[in-house]
Amino acid sequence: MEVLAKAYRMEAEGRDVIHLEVGEPDFESPVEVVNAGCKALTSGRTKYTPALGIQSLRQAIADTYPKACKPEIERVAVTPGSSGALMLAFGVLIDAGDEVLLADPGYPCNSNFIRLYGGEPKLVPVDASSNYQLTADLIRRNWTSKTQAVLIASPSNPTGTIISPSEMTAVVNTVEELGGVCIVDEIYHGLTYDVEIRTALHDSDNVFIINSFSKYFGMTGWRIGWLVSPDTYVDEVNKFAQNLYISTSAPAQYAAVSALTEPVLAECERRRLMFKERRDYLVPALRDIGFDIPVIPQGAFYVYAGISEFSQDSEKFALDVLEQTGVAITPGRDFGNYRHLHHVRFSYANTLERLQTAVSRLESYIENI
Numbered sequence: 160m161e162v163l164a165k166a167y168r169m170e171a172e173g174r175d176v177i178h179l180e181v182g183e184p185d186f187e188s189p190v191e192v193v194n195a196g197c198k199a200l201t202s203g204r205t206k207y208t209p210a211l212g213i214q215s216l217r218q219a220i221a222d223t224y225p226k227a228c229k230p231e232i233e234r235v236a237v238t239p240g241s242s243g244a245l246m247l248a249f250g251v252l253i254d255a256g257d258e259v260l261l262a263d264p265g266y267p268c269n270s271n272f273i274r275l276y277g278g279e280p281k282l283v284p285v286d287a288s289s290n291y292q293l294t295a296d297l298i299r300r301n302w303t304s305k306t307q308a309v310l311i312a313s314p315s316n317p318t319g320t321i322i323s324p325s326e327m328t329a330v331v332n333t334v335e336e337l338g339g340v341c342i343v344d345e346i347y348h349g350l351t352y353d354v355e356i357r358t359a360l361h362d363s364d365n366v367f368i369i370n371s372f373s374k375y376f377g378m379t380g381w382r383i384g385w386l387v388s389p390d391t392y393v394d395e396v397n398k399f400a401q402n403l404y405i406s407t408s409a410p411a412q413y414a415a416v417s418a419l420t421e422p423v424l425a426e427c428e429r430r431r432l433m434f435k436e437r438r439d440y441l442v443p444a445l446r447d448i449g450f451d452i453p454v455i456p457q458g459a460f461y462v463y464a465g466i467s468e469f470s471q472d473s474e475k476f477a478l479d480v481l482e483q484t485g486v487a488i489t490p491g492r493d494f495g496n497y498r499h500l501h502h503v504r505f506s507y508a509n510t511l512e513r514l515q516t517a518v519s520r521l522e523s524y525i526e527n528i
């Protein structure tokens with residue numbers, strides 16, 4: 160937040176800031192989505208909907224999954240972003256004192272969602288040796304009698320790394336054997352490069368799957384996502400949704416139906432290739448100037464980079480880089496406690512040209528420290 164506030168101050172003073180701290184795509188929502196949203200508004204689709212969402216969208220979401228693991232429509236809940244889905248999943252799973260295992264570094268809001276229900280986030284340090292992901296072995300070693308659930312995010316924010324299909328199977332089986340439940344955040348599915356990614360529904364029907372229209376479909380501001388729950392939790396999910404937010408925005412739901420059609424999917428694929436081109440440029444360019452990136456990120460639009468060559472304090476480093484070069488990056492502290500002083504996150508939700516300018520500014524900065 161400090162970096163962001165400073166970046167805005169500098170821009171207000173007329174400085175050119177290159178935003179590589181952002182957590183959302185730089186593309187607009189696809190035109191078909193915008194048109195469907197406008198049509199929904201002008202045709203009176205402005206009322207509450209059922210708490211779990213309109214049938215056409217729930218069906219369209221269920222149909223995005225491969226035949227072999229397609230969930231029944233009843234298990235699909237439309238939610239206000241994947242944030243809403245995470246709140247529902249933790250809400251139905253967590254009682255006061257329950258522990259949830261999470262990878263550190265990871266998406267910071269999860270810990271707060273867990274605390275909201277009186278639970279305790281247990282951050283498990285992860286590093287390049289496991290692709291910055293939890294493993295079955297780490298889960299076993301950190302499991303206690305209070306552990307209720309495990310959260311996996313693949314691709315991960317902030318590392319962009321992926322859990323392999325075989326490790327995901329091992330994780331799901333281990334958690335089931337230990338008597339807990341897996342919540343799998345698949346929000347960056349779709350945004351993967353050089354690798355096939357598999358939904359955890361392949362491994363079990365007893366997992367909670369989190370997903371969203373925010374990232375792949377470029378719809379962050381519409382606030383729409385989804386949750387697939389095990390069938391034993393569907394009634395409780397429904398009650399939580401009714402009480403927490405009544406329903407997801409109706410126009411956003413109609414817009415989201417159009418997001419799952421061919422022209423929009425083709426546009427999203429075109430954008431994915433642009434993200435890949437940016438990643439293919441940025442990772443080697445940052446490595447060349449001394450950032451430590453031990454694992455090539457295979458998804459999302461983030462690069463988690465070690466800065467030990469230049470600094471032992473990522474917060475100071477990010478603020479100084481911003482001040483000296485106008486490049487805004489996120490210090491590791493935003494993502495956890497483990498070696499956060501030694502890492503920063505770059506987001507490549509910016510054009511290739513701006514990324515190139517950012518790297519050349521960083522290169523001059525590094526030469527002079």
Ligand SMILES: Cc1ncc(COP(=O)(O)O)c(C=O)c1O
Nearest residue numbers: 182240241242266316371373384
């Ligand atoms: C891993 C992860 N999960 C969930 C979210 C929440 O996204 P939304 O509520 O927009 O779907 C984010 C946002 O950055 C994220 O990075």
